[in-house]
Amino acid sequence: MSLTLDLALQLARDTLAEGETRGFLPLAVAVLDTAGQPLAILRDHRSSLHRADIAVGKAAGCLAMGFGGRELAKRASAMPAFMTAVSAIFPKGIVPVPGGVLIRDADGGLLGAIGVSGDTSDNDETCALAALDRAGLHADTGA
Template identity: 50%
Template sequence: MLSLDHARTILDVVLKTGTEKGFKPLAAVVLDARGAMKAFAAQDGTSLKRGEIARGKADGALAMGLGSRAIAKMAAERPAFVAAATHAVGGSLVPVPGGVLILQGGEVVGAVGVSGDLSDNDEICAVAGIEAAGLKADTGA
């Protein structure tokens, strides 16, 4: 189970990592395995819809059972399928890195979505947060 303490640790470390690395301001969301929001924050200076983009990365990872890096590859190879899947989940699927599954004991317990900098940098922050909480990250690589 993804606890609130896990979610807070993940969120704090995501934002701290971005700041320490000099990334642009980030928005981050932590979802449990059901897709319910456990934690969200947006740093000062994020653009208007960064929270929604972060949520779409995390939602997409949960919906597809894949880190969003794998979904990005799938979108390049099979764009019609990813477009259809995006429609099937109500539009909340953003097929770029930064949506990372959270694993505990081999089971998916949630997902993190991060948006604000380059997608690869968003993913770096998500992984740092998950690992800081003592959990395993699955980026879809």
């Protein structure tokens, strides 16, 4: 299985729809392939400035480090100087909080990452997880 444009768009739309269904604040979502290149970046028209950039940073950071956002958050807490250093060298940034999720197939193979921003980090992650589940994909949150 691969992460196609159609699948990325479905994931992004389902993520936004989940946030709206739950009454969350307006979201932005980014779906990146394994090379960190965007396949889909969507945002609710009411989302605030740079929400899509934060979503990209959440997804890209997960890909760059190989961990979901929850593990990145733990490492950022334990090694803040390291996270500051890598954030300066990662071209798409790193946002070490929940809401960045690696996308895996049934065999654990890496397909890409999804990043969500707009509500609390936990709520952002909830929307990504719902979309991945709906698509029959596996989420790696780093928990």
